[in-house]
Amino acid sequence: MENQIKGIHHITAIAGNAKRNVNFYTDTLGLHLVKKTVNFDDPNTYHLYYGDTVGAPGTILTFFPWEGITAGRRGARQATEIGYSIPQGSLDFWLKRMEDHNIIHNKVANKFGEDYLTVLDPDGLKLELTVAQNADNRLPWETNEIKAENAIKGFHNITITTNKIEPTAKILTDVFGYKLLEQHVNRYRFITDTVDNANIVDLVEVAGEVAGHVAGGSVHHVAFRVSDEKTLMEYRDKIEALGLNITDKIDRNYFYSLYFREPGGVLFEIATDNPGFDVDEPADELGQKLMLPAQYEGRRAEIEKYYLNYFNYVHALKNITTAGTPLANAKGALVLLHGRGGTAQNIISLAGEFNLQDMAIVAPQATNNSWYPYGFMSPVADNQPALDSALENIGYAVDAILAAGIARQNIFFAGFSQGACLTVEYVARNAQRFAGAIAFTGGLIGQQLEMANYKGDFAGTPILLSTGNPDPHVPLTRVEESAAILKSMGAQVTVKVFEGRPHTIIQKEIDLANQLIFG
Template identity: 65%
Template sequence: MENKILGIHHITAIAGGAKRNFNFYSKILGLRFIKKTVNFDDPGTYHFYFGDEKGNAGTILTFFPFGEGIQQGRKGSGMATEIGYSVPKGSLEFWIKRFERHNVIYNKPDVKFGEKYLTFLDPDGLKLELIESKTTDDRKAWETEDIKIDVATKGFHNITLTLNNIKATAAILTDVFGYKLIDQEKNRYRFATPAIENAAIVDLVELPNERGGHVANGSVHHVAFRVKNDEILMHFREVIDTLGLGVTTQIDRQYFHSLYFREPGGVLFEIATENPGFTIDETLENLGTALKLPPKYETSREQIESLLVKIN
């Protein structure tokens, strides 16, 4: 098996109110709520996972909703600043009407790299885009009563990183991850991996004078890239360690195994395995219905549940 990065695995962001976050992504945006667990480093805080029916890599958006008192983040250099979702062609009008009905802040549609897109903000100020991809996206969307297959999100299209200088970050993408520069529009450089068809794009925006961003409420915490299994994960650990980027040891995240490092531009990257998946502790039909805790916290379940707000 080749040692390949298979595009985006998941993206993790920070939110304020848990119930507001749950309602926006599961009800207004129509993603499937696939896992309700806790922050493994702070079990008094939820960790929410949203995705497609099965929680396939390339569709998983996760949140740490730290509560209403959390400091607001600030967009800037050294961070991921836009999350792009793939949607069917001709669906943006549906989304505009839906956003107006639910008082979602959005901009009028525009075009970049030959693709029509719609920018909007979630309730905490996180910037997202719905993009009518010019490449075929055959992924099966999660359908709800309000949002049918012909307009529903299919999973990630791209992630955008804002940097003062893209050179070192681009080298990680091309020399380590196997991405290729496929297009450029002004100061936006588009990289994609040929290893996978979807969730394959990273855009680097170069802003030399942009001040550093602050990761807090309404901002992306980290971007995770996908590998097939633990063996390939550890191959990449060896490569990254050789570069002196301070990579972690392998960490068990219950539903995947991970390692973390900061790429030279300052963005926190994760590499995560496909295994063991989200049905390890719930059936496919019951994903997201119960609070799932890692074994080390089970003895504290009652205390943890008392700290967490009810969301549904």
């Protein structure tokens, strides 16, 4: 069977916002971000690969994220649904998870004797989480929240919608070696026995269906799997003999490929197992660095700068360290934000200096220990989408505190340096009556401060802004400008300047925080 098609190799789709895409597929679905690279034909478009631990064929879903792209439309001449395999007994877990994460989903349904849950990703891509009838013994990638008993195994099937099934079915059966397994109304299920999983193609025939539009939330192409380059070229000869246009062999670094458009209109790819995703980084470090094809290595500095925000500053929503009184038993909560190069763990040690009683400590952790790449007085656009991701992370922590029954007026905020800037920015964008806020050397973020970003009424919330003068990172003028804005929004603001103080936190500042905020 080595010279035959071995099911699905990978599926490539189109997304809009990269940060949102990464959060959904790694956090909500628990997939492994296997590779971060660029489109080999266009280095201004990056390419994200999600799969299992090693990026095995049959598990890889890839995306081209194009910010601002219009939404696609499902229809004929398209791959319209991606089926994932999930373990027996896991549907209740996934149903609750979709509800908890406010993900659009349908009720559990059944087709061909298999229960499945339909889910839409943030761009509208239709996914089906299916409990397969046949045993799926693939070992999945696990996360802190999604363990093996619930984790996605890899692909189960792909669905193609077509006006007439015969032309596409002929490619599947006569060229790829699939067989018709069963039919229900207008859905025809084809399967190959060369592999045990990721081996099903469903063709749905809708004679009058309008052709779909491939854009955001659409499948771009479906790749089928072969063992090696020799087999790949044998299939090229077969397809060319049918009179179909097919590309020459293309080196995609991680596999070799051919592309052709099947008669029903869907772009098909044939891809090799070799050489695999560990060809340019160790298997235990997959997805941690931006990898570039050889032709773009000379532009690495330029490309890394362009992609820095997207690849290195997307913060995991649930990477939060807690200490103190458990949230369920606490009377209040303190959100602590570390500075550039710091960690949640080391900023938590600061809480021991404060006069706290029955207080939960909540400290989000920034990816790569930095909340955004450039200085806080750089243009906001330069620090996006990292800044939005950081603010979203704080919002997630606050929501968790509120969900535990702690009122906003019992929530404190404190941060140092970059964390202090984030503290001020978050409370200014979400002004309400909080217990208090402390910015140890920080101010509002941006080259020019946009008042439209700052909304609400602090209703007397006490805020302490302390800083050294001069400070190498935070000008006193920005601290004073920030204080004026916070006061205009109803906060009781204290500004304390320590002449000659280095970029650190000194005991006098802690004493002042205890007096004004925690007293």
